[in-house]
Amino acid sequence: MLTTSLRIAQKALKRNKLRTGLAILGMTIGVAAVLTMFALGTGAQESVSSDVKSAGTTLIFVRSGNFTRGGEESRIPTGLGSTNSLVPADADAIAKIDGVKYASANLRERTWVETSNQRFYTQVIGVDVNHPKAYGWGFPKGKFFKSDDVASAAQVAVIGTTLRDHLFGDENPVGKEVMLHNQSYKVVGVFEARDEDQGEYAIIPYTTAQKVLGTSSIQMVTVSAEQAGDTTRISDAIKALLRKRHNLDKAVPAPGAPSALGGLQAPGLGGGANPDDFTVKTQASEALTKGLNTSVAAFILANMPQMDQTNSQEMAGTLSRAGSTMTALLAAIATISLIVGGIGIMNIMLVSVTERTREIGIRRAIGARQSDVLQQFLVEAVTLSVFGGVFGIAIGFIASFVITNVLHWPATISITAVALAFGIAAVTGVFFGFYPARRASQLSPIDALRYE
Amino acid sequence: MTTTPVISIKNLTKTYQMGEVAVHALRSVSLNINAGEFVTVIGPSGSGKSTLMHILGCLDQPTSGQYFLDGKDVSHLSDDEISSVRNSKIGFVFQGFNLLTRTSALENVELPLLYSSTPVSASERRNRAMAALEAVGLGSRYEHHTNQLSGGQQQRVAIARALLNNPSILLADEPTGNLDSRTSVEVMDIFQSLKEDRGITIVLITHEPEVAAYGSRIVAFKDGLIVSDELNEQRRTARGELAELPVAVEETA
Ligand SMILES: Nc1ncnc2c1ncn2[C@@H]1O[C@H](COP(=O)(O)OP(=O)(O)OP(=O)(O)O)[C@@H](O)[C@H]1O
Numbered sequence: 258m259l260t261t262s263l264r265i266a267q268k269a270l271k272r273n274k275l276r277t278g279l280a281i282l283g284m285t286i287g288v289a290a291v292l293t294m295f296a297l298g299t300g301a302q303e304s305v306s307s308d309v310k311s312a313g314t315t316l317i318f319v320r321s322g323n324f325t326r327g328g329e330e331s332r333i334p335t336g337l338g339s340t341n342s343l344v345p346a347d348a349d350a351i352a353k354i355d356g357v358k359y360a361s362a363n364l365r366e367r368t369w370v371e372t373s374n375q376r377f378y379t380q381v382i383g384v385d386v387n388h389p390k391a392y393g394w395g396f397p398k399g400k401f402f403k404s405d406d407v408a409s410a411a412q413v414a415v416i417g418t419t420l421r422d423h424l425f426g427d428e429n430p431v432g433k434e435v436m437l438h439n440q441s442y443k444v445v446g447v448f449e450a451r452d453e454d455q456g457e458y459a460i461i462p463y464t465t466a467q468k469v470l471g472t473s474s475i476q477m478v479t480v481s482a483e484q485a486g487d488t489t490r491i492s493d494a495i496k497a498l499l500r501k502r503h504n505l506d507k508a509v510p511a512p513g514a515p516s517a518l519g520g521l522q523a524p525g526l527g528g529g530a531n532p533d534d535f536t537v538k539t540q541a542s543e544a545l546t547k548g549l550n551t552s553v554a555a556f557i558l559a560n561m562p563q564m565d566q567t568n569s570q571e572m573a574g575t576l577s578r579a580g581s582t583m584t585a586l587l588a589a590i591a592t593i594s595l596i597v598g599g600i601g602i603m604n605i606m607l608v609s610v611t612e613r614t615r616e617i618g619i620r621r622a623i624g625a626r627q628s629d630v631l632q633q634f635l636v637e638a639v640t641l642s643v644f645g646g647v648f649g650i651a652i653g654f655i656a657s658f659v660i661t662n663v664l665h666w667p668a669t670i671s672i673t674a675v676a677l678a679f680g681i682a683a684v685t686g687v688f689f690g691f692y693p694a695r696r697a698s699q700l701s702p703i704d705a706l707r708y709e
Numbered sequence: 710m711t712t713t714p715v716i717s718i719k720n721l722t723k724t725y726q727m728g729e730v731a732v733h734a735l736r737s738v739s740l741n742i743n744a745g746e747f748v749t750v751i752g753p754s755g756s757g758k759s760t761l762m763h764i765l766g767c768l769d770q771p772t773s774g775q776y777f778l779d780g781k782d783v784s785h786l787s788d789d790e791i792s793s794v795r796n797s798k799i800g801f802v803f804q805g806f807n808l809l810t811r812t813s814a815l816e817n818v819e820l821p822l823l824y825s826s827t828p829v830s831a832s833e834r835r836n837r838a839m840a841a842l843e844a845v846g847l848g849s850r851y852e853h854h855t856n857q858l859s860g861g862q863q864q865r866v867a868i869a870r871a872l873l874n875n876p877s878i879l880l881a882d883e884p885t886g887n888l889d890s891r892t893s894v895e896v897m898d899i900f901q902s903l904k905e906d907r908g909i910t911i912v913l914i915t916h917e918p919e920v921a922a923y924g925s926r927i928v929a930f931k932d933g934l935i936v937s938d939e940l941n942e943q944r945r946t947a948r949g950e951l952a953e954l955p956v957a958v959e960e961t962a
């Protein structure tokens with residue numbers, strides 16, 4: 258009986274191709290919207306969860322300088338990492354804060370790393386001895402340099418696996434020489450990092466880097482907390498410590514007129530004292546503003562109250578709240594287009610029932626039960642919606658592809674989403690097809706037969 | 710006879726309310742029809758013949774009165790049971806054919822099997838429908854859509870469809886209305902042999918007394934009332950007449 262209903266439906270739908278096509282189109286749009294919504298939702302969730310994963314780590318970055326524009330007026334050093342407000346002693350002091358596991362003084366520079374026949378332009382980072390522990394680096398070849406090397410500003414280097422591949426290929430580089438600024442450095446180890454970017458780095462003692470850059474200050478302190486949940490408290494402690502060490506809390510002239518942005522705060526301003534001449538960021542906030550223009554990032558962080566103090570859970574909450582607002586909006590759009598598509602099907606089915614009243618009468622007169630007629634029209638409606646579903650899924654795939662590749666928003670289509678979209682299409686067909694089908698089945702046979 | 714009549718109606722009325730006016734299509738009709746009877750109903754246009762037929766065919770309900778089919782009160786049957794009665798017990802040939810348009814003759818004839826309570830395979834449906842079409846002389850036209858058939862051909866498709874499920878009752882509303890005299894006689898031959906060979910009960914409506922004369926009993930209607938009901942002593946037999954008629958060559962059959 259079902260196959261018969263399918264055949265009748267197929268015939269009836271073929272009879273009026275344009276009308277059928279338009280009804281399917283409505284459904285197609287609805288299903289495509291649903292699928293794209295799911296794809297965006299899933300994509301956003303995945304990127305949020307990867308952000309949150311990094312937010313769960315224990316790292317805190319202390320950089321010299323601040324984002325503050327107009328800092329010149331209050332005579333504080335501006336420009337992130339480009340000032341000399343941090344010194345190695347600051348790193349040592351931070352290391353003594355309760356709950357801090359490691360603190361590593363850092364300087365960095367982009368330059369050429371050369372061997373006799375290869376060269377590679379990359380980051381050279383000056384670090385302290387415990388830096389690999391903070392990042393959990395492994396050493397497949399050789400070892401990291403020792404505190405003696407740091408104390409003596411020795412010309413030694415460890416290189417990442419990617420850099421090793423570029424410079425030495427399959428050879429073991431340990432014991433070989435690399436050139437930095439025409440100075441020879443002895444390679445003492447190869448490190449393996451979880452973060453692929455770090456694989457390109459060349460690492461030297463920070464003291465050596467200071468010598469090369471001709472400075473006695475440092476650009477950054479990489480701090481590793483004992484516990485992931487503790488970064489907020491430690492960040493506060495670092496701030497307090499550095500403000501004290503840098504004598505920032507001495508009374509100074511008022512920090513200018515209220516902001517033109519009406520209550521929006523410039524970063525680092527507070528308490529009527531000097532602004533911070535350093536920046537403390539947890540890896541969590543780093544993840545949030547990654548890839549953003551510096552001033553935009555500064556603005557966001559300054560105006561998300563206490564972003565820097567926000568712990569990872571709150572971060573995750575904020576991100577998923579933003580995500581669910583987005584999802585709710587998309588879900589609303591998808592639902593509306595599904596309803597519109599469903600109403601389209603309902604409308605077509607009502608027209609079809611009216612047009613085929615005589616046919617219904619004939620079938621009833623010949624012995625079709627009400628349920629047979631109901632089934633016939635339901636099958637027809639579901640056929641429409643399922644075709645809409647199939648096309649909608651195809652278009653949803655295309656839309657997600659475009660969104661990912663052109664707009665660079667993460668959009669992931671899962672099998673569940675496809676199954677769900679298909680299911681929703683079928684259910685919409687049943688839902689919106691039921692009323693017309695029921696109307697058809699309830700017609701009195703003789704009235705239906707007499708219908709002109 | 711002591712056997713229960715196949716069809717038994719008592720004080721049947723049907724009134725259509727057209728705004729202020731009440732149209733009395735049937736005013737208290739009582740009638741018993743026994744198995745194997747060939748009843749012809751005759752009467753002027755608008756006298757309520759089709760209305761009665763629709764009630765007998767369980768397509769319509771009377772305003773008042775009772776209808777017993779095989780001794781069972783039809784008003785007590787569920788809609789599914791009535792559907793099943795229409796499907797297997799009653800064959801209906803409508804005044805206006807009522808074939809599905811844009812559908813082939815074969816598919817039209819197959820329809821009753823589609824809705825029969827015991828499922829019939831597609832190939833068997835096809836075979837039986839073909840046989841029925843051949844029986845009414847349309848074997849070569851089975852693929853034609855009904856709107857590509859002449860009125861007489863459509864009427865024969867309708868007859869083939871009505872007979873497909875081997876009904877025990879055949880209700881035919883002006884089945885010869887669109888047929889030429891020879892084809893009419895052919896159809897009457899089919900009906901008479903159904904009665905003789907299979908014992909099918911037939912109720913046939915016509916307003917031509919010549920056609921009514923093929924029945925074994927003639928009921929006359931006027932203004933929604935039975936005005937006469939008598940056994941037909943001078944029954945015409947289609948078989949004999951056919952033999953005397955010149956064989957007509959149908960256009961392309
Ligand atoms: N659905 C309806 N609504 C209103 N009046 C109707 C309806 N059906 C039939 N009638 C009326 O009932 C009366 C009987 O109609 P019916 O169709 O039974 O006549 P008939 O004897 O079959 O006529 P004919 O020989 O022309 O087919 C007519 O007066 C007709 O106008």
Ligand SMILES: [Mg+2]
Binds near residue numbers: 758759760804882
């Ligand atoms: Mg009539």
